[in-house]
Amino acid sequence: MTRIDGVETGGIITETEAYAGIRDRASHAFGERRTKRTEVMYRAGGVSYVYLCYGIHYLFNVVSGEQDIPHAILIRGIYPVVGIGKMLERTGKKKPGYALTNGPGKLTKALGITLEHNGMKLNDGDLWIEDRKLIVGEAEIQTAKRIGVAYAGDDALLPYRFVFDYQKHIQKKTPRSGEQDVQ
DNA sequence: TGTAGGATCCACT
């Protein structure tokens, strides 16, 4: 969830990737690299780590480790729920649906996340994660290899990508509710 | 001080 200029936008997190601290070659913190940019990863969990990739896209991570343990979770995709109109406006899209925020670069754009949110606490401020009391069975979470980290060698093969099919989840609970056009 | 490369998206073929 974000609140930018008083407008709330957000959704259900559906896709994440784990970055396992200093021994994960795909992580910016690999080899205990510690720079101005990665410094925030070494902080105690519960803060955001936002950075720019390819000069165009912001990527949103959640720092999850203890102090000095640079673990982070990359939020790769969400299912838009709150402030859809605003998100459509930000992304220039016309139709609501999963396609609105199904990529790490797109979701930050839709939510209005920028470098200003780097290092922000996630329980206090304009960027946060809520417990929506979703009960998600293990069978609903699929694991897969991570994306775009082929350079990381063997670490690229680690099943650190987690996908939650919110569409299926909804259909199971409320089979007759009006579904939105998706993809 | 300069340069190479990256956890991506979009338009075009």
Add this chain to the structure above:
DNA sequence: GTGGATCCTACAG
């Protein structure tokens, strides 16, 4: 299915 956009960071000299 493929390639270009685009810019910050890290690292080398």
